[in-house]
Amino acid sequence: LVKPRFFGTRDAFAEHAELDGVVGSPSPDGVVLDARIGGRSMRLAPVGERVRLSGDGYDLVLDPRRPAETVDGTIDDPEREVDVTWARVLAEIRDAVYAPDSSAWPALSAAE
Secondary structure, eight states, X not given: OOXXXXXXXXXXXXXXXXXXXXXXXXXXXXXXEEEEETTEEEEEEEETTEEEEEETTEEEEEOTTSHHHHOEEEESSTTOOOOXXXXXXXXXXXXXXXXXXXXXXXXXXXXX
8 A cells, every 4th residue: 555645836746757646736727636656657637527538649638537438539559458346446535635625634735
């Protein structure tokens, strides 16, 4: 079991590219999460009631509560599989840790 690692800034996230973790930053549509999981980078961004999950070679829009039924987008390699479960996991992290009324320090950092 690995303790979740939250970075306070995008710069810190980039500086420690060898470490897995998550950083949130504000956007006009809500909090955008950048994550590294198992050394692979991905981004979760709000798109109305859905989310955009993107990474190296894929760009998907889906409902994180029902990813298999709602996924749409592109994958560069048709033989590649993308684990859309991460959309749900990252959305849960976003909603719990980066909520507007959260007093968790990552949320406070993202608000700056």
